[in-house]
Amino acid sequence: MELRHLRYFIAVAEELHFGKAAERLHIAQPPLSQQIQQLEAELGVKLFHRKTKRQIQLTEAGKVFLQEAYQLLVQLETAVALTQRIGRGQTGQLRIGFTSLAIYNLLPSILRQFRKQFPEVELVLLELTTSQQEQALKDSLIHVGFAHPPLEDDTISYKCIYRESLVVALSSTHSLAQQEYISVLSLLHEPLIVFPRYLAPGLYDRIMSIFEQRNFKPNITQEAIQMQTIIGLVSAGMGVAITPSTLENLQRSGVAYRPILEEVPVIETAVIWQENSLTPIVENFLQFSQKFI
Amino acid sequence: MELRHLRYFIAVAEELHFGKAAERLHIAQPPLSQQIQQLEAELGVKLFHRKTKRQIQLTEAGKVFLQEAYQLLVQLETAVALTQRIGRGQTGQLRIGFTSLAIYNLLPSILRQFRKQFPEVELVLLELTTSQQEQALKDSLIHVGFAHPPLEDDTISYKCIYRESLVVALSSTHSLAQQEYISVLSLLHEPLIVFPRYLAPGLYDRIMSIFEQRNFKPNITQEAIQMQTIIGLVSAGMGVAITPSTLENLQRSGVAYRPILEEVPVIETAVIWQENSLTPIVENFLQFSQKFI
DNA sequence: TAAAAATACTCCATAGGTATTTTAT
DNA sequence: ATAAAATACCTATGGAGTATTTTTA
16 A cells, blocks of 8 residues: 555545546546555455446445545654654754853853744753763763863864953952053952862863963962852952953943953853764754854 | 655664665665655655765654654554454444334344454444334434334335244233133233334234224223333233233243234334445344344 | 446556665775 | 665566446436
8 A cells, every 4th residue: 555545545535536536636537446446455445335337435434544544644744844844953952061151151142043043942951061061962961062162072073152351350349440451460469259160170270370371379269159159259349350251241230340451361162062963953053153153 | 755665764764774674675775775765855854864885874853754654654554454344344333223122032132142243333222113213214323223014115125033923911810821822802801901002003003903803892901111011010910911922031920921822913023224325334233133033 | 328437458657676886894 | 805875777567548338327
């Protein structure tokens, strides 16, 4: 049995007239009769009463088979449509890793607009450090990540989508806040609030390198495991922090951000993925993300 | 798209090897490759990753389509099986009319054994008089009936399956119960209990004809609309009744049944149906019923 | 007599076969 | 060197067409 038999049967069952059904199917009447006979022979059951050659009528079995045939063709259409949507990356699940820093720069607007363009794609977000994301990619726990180069594993592909400099965050009542630019030297004896190294070794090391390059030793007084907490402590006058400039988006009152006078390392945010497990959704997402650069 | 494409796709998806799949399908490998390519072209979606020619792998879309293809083929099988069962009269609904008399002779055992042989056929029973059954057949409210000739409508087919004579039912303490046969004359002044004519005109008229033929006038004292009630009244000594012999099956204590000495009309029970609306179930049932003659 | 399905046959599109190439272990 | 899929080309089955017959309203 082939789908052709179902399609032909439906046409005849609806028209109850071989000639008209054949016309509708754009074939001649005799082959249609033959195909229906074939179908009946294969089923071992008559689908039409043919008491006379003038008019035909569905048998009980035919009525039931008609309903089943409808369902089958509908299910086929549905299956095809679903497969196509998946094949085009328009539906399915996308698991995204992100660092606590990435959530402050491009990620929110990328997600917002991606959801608008691909509303059927379910986005699952997991906050992970850069190296956790690398592992998660290899374990296929996430499809893409938003992390910060350099990567440990060179089999992972990445594309930098955002670069930002480090700035000084300090209480707006702090005397240094008067200056347009702040020099590293002037921070030397300020109490420094930092993110713990294990949560963002890349960021931590870059901040420290500012001091190390100059053989300074910073005065670390506090650690906080959330960006918001660091800014809160700054606002409370507990010290100053060196943060990526996107943290300015927090718009916390009582906190001023000032660029650093000297040349300091740049913090990069990159989309990372595994080239050998590119699904259409991931491809769509990567293409989409790169329009944001 | 044809079912062939689904069947071939399933084979390749399961084997993940065109050569083995082709072997399983008893075709050569190249046409299989072609059919899969056709399928992918029609869907507009790749179903297999063919990074290398050494090994293939299902894409996300392919995984989903595989599940859908399974479902489709299962649903097809189910549909075919159901259609065949219906076409062979092994499943469906059979609506049966019967008279209150028919329920005492062959009907119960016919139903019991038919149910055993065709357990999936739903039997719907409707108690109707003979003429109600004729109308119900024409209105397609019932498929077959158990009724009593003669029929009013000669377009209805019937086949007599049971013949029984009329007997006298009387209290076992009644003096006539001493006799082996009872003559019509001896009943003349006995109080007669009858079934109302509108419920069974054929039966009523035959009982009356026994008296009319001899220009007797029976002494009707009671009517009862249920067979059981008539026998109950007989048992209570309220009178005698003339009933079809199968009523003896009621086995009511205190009631004796005696044949009538003279020749009296015979009561026939027939299966009745409409020849031009024979479905397989009805055919099976008729064939089955006639084995009981 | 006309209309509709079935039958008989003919033809060609295409499913499937054979031979070969390509490509990656 | 081998195994596997793809490609090229050929063959032949069977789906579809044309002509005709059968049947009944």
